[in-house]
Amino acid sequence: MNRRQLQDRSREVEEVLDEFAGAGDDAALERAERLVRSLMGLYATGLGRILEVAEERDPGLLRALADDDAVGSLLVLHDLHPDDVDTRIQAALDRVRPYLGSHAGGIEYLGVDADGVAHLTLQGSCHGCPSSAVTVTTAVEGAILEAAPEVTAVDVVGVVADTSSPLLQIELRPGLERAPTGAMAGAAVDDGGWARLDSLPPRGTTVSERLNGDRVLVVNLGGAGYAYRDVCPRCSGSLVRGPLDGDVLACPSCQARFDVRLAGRGLDTHTGHLSPLPMLPEGSGWTVAVPGSVPA
Numbered sequence: 539m540n541r542r543q544l545q546d547r548s549r550e551v552e553e554v555l556d557e558f559a560g561a562g563d564d565a566a567l568e569r570a571e572r573l574v575r576s577l578m579g580l581y582a583t584g585l586g587r588i589l590e591v592a593e594e595r596d597p598g599l600l601r602a603l604a605d606d607d608a609v610g611s612l613l614v615l616h617d618l619h620p621d622d623v624d625t626r627i628q629a630a631l632d633r634v635r636p637y638l639g640s641h642a643g644g645i646e647y648l649g650v651d652a653d654g655v656a657h658l659t660l661q662g663s664c665h666g667c668p669s670s671a672v673t674v675t676t677a678v679e680g681a682i683l684e685a686a687p688e689v690t691a692v693d694v695v696g697v698v699a700d701t702s703s704p705l706l707q708i709e710l711r712p713g714l715e716r717a718p719t720g721a722m723a724g725a726a727v728d729d730g731g732w733a734r735l736d737s738l739p740p741r742g743t744t745v746s747e748r749l750n751g752d753r754v755l756v757v758n759l760g761g762a763g764y765a766y767r768d769v770c771p772r773c774s775g776s777l778v779r780g781p782l783d784g785d786v787l788a789c790p791s792c793q794a795r796f797d798v799r800l801a802g803r804g805l806d807t808h809t810g811h812l813s814p815l816p817m818l819p820e821g822s823g824w825t826v827a828v829p830g831s832v833p834a
Contacts, residue, residue: 544611582616589618614687623650623686630685631658634677634818645678654690656682676816676827735824738763744787746778754815754826757798759785764798765817765826771810 551574558567592600603609604620613619619626624647631645648657658678675694682692738758739745746768747754753768755777768776775791782788785799795805802812816827 544608578616581612582618585612585616585618589613589620623688626685627656627682627689630681631678634681650686650689654688655693656686656689656691657693657695659695677818680816680818732825732827735763735826737823742782744778744780744782746776749826755812756817756826757782757787759798763817763819763824765815766798766802767813767815769813770794771804771812772808777812 555567555570555574558570561567589600589603592603600620604613610619614626621629627650628647631647635645646659648659650656660678678694679692682689733747733749733754735747735756738761739756741758741760744755744757747756753776755766755768757764757766759782766777768778770777770789770792772794773789773792775789777787777789777796779790780788781790782798785797786795786805787798788795794809796809796812797803797805798812801814804811818825
């Protein structure tokens with residue numbers, strides 16, 4: 539079972555409780571809620587005992603359980619995770635940093651205040667690309683939401699882009715989730731605007747996927763995935779057959795060159811830049827924000 543399947547089960551429980559609430563029978567609703575609380579307490583007791591045995595037998599086993607995607611989520615849910623909220627957020631940001639590329643020069647975590655708001659400062663520039671600000675905020679928001687669901691909001695200071703304010707207040711979207719696992723690459727899109735990619739193209743190559751009615755270019759640079767709208771800003775042609783020379787992708791039609799690792803920056807005069815899309819590793823695959831849900 540993975541994180542998404544756990545989220546599905548949790549949503550099913552909430553839907554059943556909503557049905558009880560909609561029926562107008564307060565006594566039945568109270569009994570249903572008491573049953574859920576009892577079951578949650580039962581599982582929390584069992585999980586707590588599992589952690590005690592694991593720590594007694596092998597401290598490494600406790601760490602492996604906490605680091606497991608599904609088990610770690612359950613431990614957070616029952617307030618049993620061995621890492622506090624600060625440690626979990628720092629670890630989540632460490633996982634995100636390599637995939638932000640040049641979108642942000644660095645992320646400084648300042649802590650969670652008494653109201654549950656996580657405060658961060660970003661250093662660096664989005665290099666004149668408005669959608670880079672979306673990449674940064676979406677990636678950071680998603681990482682923190684998954685690692686620390688008890689956080690109520692994220693206050694990010696320091697994103698610099700052409701039209702953005704220097705202060706971005708990001709309210710965490712309830713139910714921000716990813717597409718289900720097991721889907722074909724680029725085939726599954728969830729209600730939150732994220733699509734699941736089971737794998738990247740071979741190293742040093744590109745692939746174009748149609749997602750939500752738009753074309754998305756996925757690039758594999760040394761095992762790291764990057765996603766862009768599949769359109770050349772100079773000639774409006776597709777980039778998928780363009781040659782890759784290290785980090786540089788050339789348009790097959792007009793030969794305009796772009797730095798894939800540095801947010802798609804144009805390397806020639808009056809070339810413009812590519813439109814990057816948030817793309818993050820998840821489990822054995824990847825998720826990419828669907829173009830229709832991200833402003834250009």
